[in-house]
Amino acid sequence: TQLLEQSPQFLSIQEGENLTVYCNSSSVFSSLQWYRQEPGEGPVLLVTVVTGGEVKKLKRLTFQFGDARKDSSLHITAAQPGDTGLYLCAGKVWGYQKVTFGTGTKLQVIP
């Protein structure tokens, strides 16, 4: 059973468009991270959200943690080709020590 489901799995958009990626679970997370991974490289940490309802902004990227701490979203405004990559959410369920990674969203931004 996958604890963290991401949607969509694949996304191909034109430069300048907006998009939202979702990360959903039936479990409550103590905190949640978003990573971006480029081919042949390790994931790079973008942000950590901790408090239910928390919103964090990183330039054109907006991250939100659900009120119930079971879901999160990543919104990109005016996507650029440099945003292309695999986006992964990850978190630790309350009471468990292991970090669980989401299924991933592969984003392609076409110039």
Add this chain to the structure above:
Amino acid sequence: KAGVTQTPRYLIKTRGQQVTLSCSPISGHRSVSWYQQTPGQGLQFLFEYFSETQRNKGNFPGRFSGRQFSNSRSEMNVSTLELGDSALYLCASSLAGGNDNEQFFGPGTRLTVL
């Protein structure tokens, strides 16, 4: 501050052989986790080491093992390699693990089993 380093970056082995991968965490980080990444299964947790002790373990067979040294460097070993072990193996370090979830990943070792 240097990031997480992994060696080697690429490795080709044949079925039945064994392999050892190495990971040097960020200076001061005491927790090292290992992950296997494949197109079909995504990122799967292998194990986590903290202060030379295995603290958590994923659902992988006993052919996968690891250890951590007093300087926090870690090695991962896979014995009796199978074709399905072909994957990107990622190492991640964090300050203390536990409730500190922020992990910093190395570039990975791409293992191909022929």
